[in-house]
Amino acid sequence: MGPQKKKTLISALAALYPEPRSELNFANHYQLLISVMLSAQCTDKKVNQVTPELFGSYSSFVTLSQAKLKDVERIIRPINYFKTKSKNLIATAKGVMERFGGEVPETQEELTSLPGVGNKTANVILSERGIVPAFPVDTHIFRLSHRLGLSEGKNPDAVEKDLRKAFPSSEWRNLHHRLIFHGRRVCKARSPECSVCSLRKICPSAGKSA
Ligand code: SF4
Incomplete structure (x- = not known):
């Protein structure tokens, strides 16, 4: 996609x-980390259904x-891979308490040292x-x-590399959320709604995707 079309893409999605923003419901850094861990291979909607009880029962890493384990498993049962995720949530909470003084770490390396991250x-x-x-x-x-x-x-890593090259870093966060919104509402996996899509004039797949 050329520079002019990229500009059009950015402005069309912004309009x-x-x-x-994220469609996960969270109120602090603790809830953000736990919600994002739960959302792996699972919809935000499902995550938002279980987090009120989870955060009501466990309001912090402490x-x-x-x-x-059984109590966490019961609460997050509707979530894919709930058994593994329950173990990882508790282990991550312990890791944050023991190694990071109860604060969510702020580097990629430290974050990925936590189980399930x-x-x-x-x-x-x-x-x-x-x-x-x-x-x-x-x-x-x-x-x-x-x-x-x-x-x-x-694979996702290769696509991320291309996207980082294609757009200035100031656009990454917004484009990330906007492309997800568009994928959920219009450019759906099985039946993209090309006839009503605002991007159809710049999209090489308009009317072609299955
Ligand atoms: S035109 Fe169709 S394939 Fe292209 S972004 Fe829109 S919905 Fe998706």
């Missing part, structure tokens, strides 16, 4: 989604680090908190990047 989770947290510009690639961004001709990368 469609003026308030780019209480979560002392939680019983991979590169993508760390990227989302650093980007959301404005610590480091990042362009985490989820399933929506991966799909839209290919359809829009922004990347031919075969």
Whole structure:
């Protein structure tokens, strides 16, 4: 995609989604980390259904680090991989208490040293908190990047590399949220709504995607 089309893409998405933000519900750094960990391979909607009870029962790393595995499993049962995630949540809470004085660490290396925190989770947290510009690639961004001709990368890391090259870092956070919004609402996986899509004039896949 050429520079003019990229500008059009940025402004069209900004007009469609003026308030780019995560659709996860969280009120502090503790809740952000836990919500993002739960959201791996799971929808934000499902995560938002279980976090009120989870955060009501465990309001901080202190209480979560002392939680019983069975109790956490019961609360987050609707979430994919709830057994593994329950273990990781408690272990991560312990790790934050023991190694980081109860504060969520602020570097990729420290974050990924916590159980269940991979590169993508760390990227989302650093980007959301404005610590480091990042362009985490989820399933929506991966799909839209290919359809829009922004990347031919075969995996999320390769696509993220292309996106970082294609756009200035000041746009990464907003574009990340806006592409996800567009993927959920218009450029859906199975039936993209090209006929009503504001990006159709600049999209090489308009009317072609299955
Ligand atoms: S025109 Fe179609 S394929 Fe292209 S971004 Fe819009 S919905 Fe997706």
